[in-house]
Amino acid sequence: MSGRAANFHRLAFGKSSYTMSAPAPSVFTPAAKAMAEKLGLKMGRTNLDEFAATLQSLAEADRNIVAVTSDSRGSGKLAPFGQALPKQIVEVGIAEQNLVGITAGLAACGKRSFGVSPSCFLTARSLEQIKNDICYSNVPAVLVGISSGVSYGALGSTHHSLHDLAVLRAINNITIVVPADNFETREAIRAAAKTTSPMFIRFGKAAMFSLGDFDFTIGKARTLHEGNDVAFIATGETVIHALLAAGHLAEQGIQARVLSMHTIKPLDTAAILLAARECRAVVTVEEHSVHGGLGEACASVLMQSGISIPFRIVGLPDEDTVTGMQADIFRHYGISMEGLTQTTLTLLNRA
Numbered sequence: 001m002s003g004r005a006a007n008f009h010r011l012a013f014g015k016s017s018y019t020m021s022a023p024a025p026s027v028f029t030p031a032a033k034a035m036a037e038k039l040g041l042k043m044g045r046t047n048l049d050e051f052a053a054t055l056q057s058l059a060e061a062d063r064n065i066v067a068v069t070s071d072s073r074g075s076g077k078l079a080p081f082g083q084a085l086p087k088q089i090v091e092v093g094i095a096e097q098n099l100v101g102i103t104a105g106l107a108a109c110g111k112r113s114f115g116v117s118p119s120c121f122l123t124a125r126s127l128e129q130i131k132n133d134i135c136y137s138n139v140p141a142v143l144v145g146i147s148s149g150v151s152y153g154a155l156g157s158t159h160h161s162l163h164d165l166a167v168l169r170a171i172n173n174i175t176i177v178v179p180a181d182n183f184e185t186r187e188a189i190r191a192a193a194k195t196t197s198p199m200f201i202r203f204g205k206a207a208m209f210s211l212g213d214f215d216f217t218i219g220k221a222r223t224l225h226e227g228n229d230v231a232f233i234a235t236g237e238t239v240i241h242a243l244l245a246a247g248h249l250a251e252q253g254i255q256a257r258v259l260s261m262h263t264i265k266p267l268d269t270a271a272i273l274l275a276a277r278e279c280r281a282v283v284t285v286e287e288h289s290v291h292g293g294l295g296e297a298c299a300s301v302l303m304q305s306g307i308s309i310p311f312r313i314v315g316l317p318d319e320d321t322v323t324g325m326q327a328d329i330f331r332h333y334g335i336s337m338e339g340l341t342q343t344t345l346t347l348l349n350r351a
Helices: 003-013 030-038 047-061 079-084 096-108 127-136 164-169 182-192 236-250 269-278 294-304 326-332 337-347
Strands: 043-046 065-069 089-091 112-118 142-146 175-177 199-202 207-209 222-225 230-234 256-260 263-265 282-289 311-316
Touching: 030 236, 030 337, 043 047, 047 065, 047 079, 047 182, 065 096, 079 089, 096 112, 096 127, 096 142, 164 175, 164 199, 164 263, 164 282, 182 199, 207 236, 222 236, 230 236, 230 269, 230 294, 230 337, 236 256, 236 282, 236 337, 256 269, 269 282, 269 294, 282 294, 282 337, 294 311, 311 337, 326 337
Parallel strands: 065 089, 065 112, 112 142, 142 199, 175 199, 230 256, 230 282, 282 311
Antiparallel strands: 043 207, 175 263, 222 256
16 A cells, blocks of 8 residues: 555544555565576566665665655665665655656755655646756756556556656656666666766666676667577566576467666667667566557667568556566566467567
8 A cells, every 4th residue: 555545544544554455465476486497597676676675775774865855765675774874865755746856856966865745746747847946957867756657556547657657758958767677777777876967766666686787888788598589678677587588489380589678768769770780689677557558669760771571569458457466467467478489479470
């Protein structure tokens, strides 16, 4: 339950404690878990937990690092940060536009400021402030969108952020990073603490398998699996599902390349073009609308380079999203080992 939901619960029912009726279902089916074990993957913690721990470690060594929250200290995993470093955190309440303005102002004054807020509110209610106060003003502020994509599950479309990558891609002068695992998260936050220009980092809520501690550079995709039959170009919490699908396809004699496209802007066009030239098909995967996100960015690169290849965008279609937890929504729209396997077989005429 989010901080806002908890506040409503206390007001409505006069209680300060609450329990969930049941734990959220796993985003991984038993077959997917078995494949992860076969591939030697180990479960890590949530990327949000990794973000908070990394930021606190950096802030303890650098008093110029500050966090700004909008009733999001708990959901952003920053309660320990606030307890350890109370003079380095600012709580603005449910006021995302103020959060962006304050984050921008602190950055303009020489602070390493991180504005942390649910992505659905941060990139909608505060879009004008992001465009003008941060990007147009060119301050080295870092915005951290938490509970992104469909992480809020059954809270529904009002709380889904399926637009954030699209709207921010259209704004000049902002780097967009969507880490896939704890390693990418840690390296992204370390890079953000040194940035000299605006940055947006997007996190979900699920615990993530570790994909390997190697080769992270902003703007450069990571190759997690080699193959020349199909290329999965995925971002964020969907990357693991692409990697598991690659393992599943290998059992059927199909070799899949898996790219973790952690940086949406600037996009690694060289990796996209190489994949398209060396593979028979390309499948993009994202926890975002199929409009304006990673898939359409890749399609634009290929079309403008004159490359025609079997191609599919896997994401959330332009419709009222089905109701359910993240796991339910992922499976419904084919963002799973099984769904991506079927998409690939169909694309390669192997179904």
